[in-house]
Amino acid sequence: MSTKQKILTILRQDGNIVSGEKLAATLDISRTAIWKAVRELEKQGYHIEHFPNGYHYLVSDVLEKELITNEHLPTSAIFIKEETESTMDDAKVAALKQQTSPALFIAEKQTGGHGRFGRAFFSPNGQIYMSLLLEPNQTFEELPQYTILAAVALSLAIDHYTGKQTQIKWVNDIHLEGKKVCGILSEAISNFEAGRIQHVILGCGINFSLDPQSFPTNLQTKAGPIFPQANPSATRNQLIQLIWQYFFELLEDLPNNKYLEIYRSKSMVLGRRVQFSQQGVTYHGKATKITDTGELVVQTKQGDKTLSSGEISLEAIE
The missing domain is CATH 2.30.30.100 (SH3 type barrels.)
Structure with a gap:
């Protein structure tokens, strides 16, 4: 663990103001080294208050493997980039290189993201762009309904952190208060000789926290963010972690069709x-x-x- 990570861990765990002297003594380094490490953390996006008697950590929204991991996704299976053309493409390349799955690919910025039928979509910085690589090695008929499982997991996770009820527009869009906040794209990679689906990739683009007015004019009546306020009630790490926790719980519960019941109950098209x-x-x-x-x-x-x-x-x- 780097000095920066050690300082971050101490500040998080303490929760109060921690003096530079205490940090230096704990890590057996100089006060100057502490100050430099704190400055580096701030450059990475962490919010740390400076006081005459020390430093105080404030909740920050920097993507971190350690805060996203779960029993199905160890840190070694989570890959975070500052910028990428497409996390779907990152997952495809990893599949070709025989990356162990499941594996999660996340980016702060996505320059070439697309939805169904190759449609480009609005991709502002600092939102959630991620793709999950799975290796089911099943025939098409045996495959679970991955897109529906992902939609239910996303919907439930957003409900949890907003206290509101999302709806699902068949088949792969999540809506909150009448506006699309998330889209899901699924692709399969086949082994034609074996007649089996070797890999499945689930891509998600989530409008996490944005000023609604920052959307292009033609999208403002159709799309919106989960959190329109400047200080959301959850971090991206928390939301990502809960999404995949729900997803793998639903997957493990198969062949129970509880996820379909939830999907139908959240449908914004049934009966219309x-x-x-x-x-x-x-x-x-x-x-x-x-x-x-x-x-x-x-x-x-x-x-x-x-x-x-x-x-x-x-x-x-x-």
Whole structure:
């Protein structure tokens, strides 16, 4: 552990003002070395108050492996970058290099992020951009509904830290108070010779804490942050940790379909009229059911239409 990390640990654990003299004696280094290390921590984004009698740690939102880890994701399986083109691409490269999974890839800044159908999306700095690499080694028919599991885990974690109730727009968007705060993208890498899915990658882009007015004008009525205030009630580390804690708990609970019950209860489309396009034809109807395999059943004048996430995008909800 570096000197900076040792000082950070002491300040966090103490919770009060810790004198430079005490830090120096504990770590057997000079007061000057303490001061330099504190300055380096501040440059990294940590908030530390300076007093005549010492230093006091304030809650900071710097991404840290040690605060995200859980029994399924050791620190050695968490990779954090200052900037990347896409965490999905980072996960794909890691899969090709036979990275042990599960593994989590996170970035402070993402320059080439995209959603379903290759759509680019607004990616301001300091939000949450992450992708989870899994190695199910199963046939397509055997695969769990990973996108739905991730949506439920995200929704529950956001509920926990906001005290509000999120909704899920089929199949992969999380909405809070009528605005999209998170999108999920899942991709599979197949082994055609073996007929099995070798890897699955779950990507998440989360609007964590932002001024709602900072969104592009055309998005302000559609998208928003989880925390519009300057001082959110949770850190990104806490939210990320809880998301994947919930995800792996739901995964371990299979084949119990409790996650589907939660998903359906949080649906913002069931029972409502929707519009969608399929093979160049626009349909209108009422969303009546989400199947056990995550498909949406819409009752239209032309009969029931069963929609999969890969072939349509909901265009309107009435």
